[in-house]
């Protein structure tokens with residue numbers, strides 16, 4: 001049990017890869033039903049701008065789907081090394097317009 005003023009570091013980067021929660025967590029599955037993701041945190045300190053961030057994502061992917069016919073990975077991706085958050089430094093892509 002934590003005492004008063006003791007700090008907790010939550011490593012949410014690993015939460016999305018928990019095999020007890022997700023089937024084949026290492027596999028990218030765009031049709032996966034996302035019910036328990038913690039990418040925006042939770043509770044009173046959950047991300048205050050998550051509605052805006054979600055809207056930006058929706059607008060971006062809708063525009064991408066409308067304008068791009070084909071999207072191919074053309075080289076190896078580079079992971080951003082951070083103990084708490086997963087992300088990419090680079091992901092070489094080739095986009096073919098409609």
Ligand code: HEM
Nearest residue numbers: 012038039040041042043044045046047048049050052053
């Ligand atoms: C994809 C985009 C974003 C992601 C994945 C994200 C994720 C997060 C996460 C994980 C937290 C910590 C929640 C916790 O401690 O439980 C957080 C907090 C926060 N985020 Fe975001 N965020 C995003 C975009 C933004 C943007 C665009 C803004 C501001 C314009 C923002 C403002 C904040 C603030 C102010 C907090 C602190 C809330 C608090 O401690 O009460 N975030 N965010």
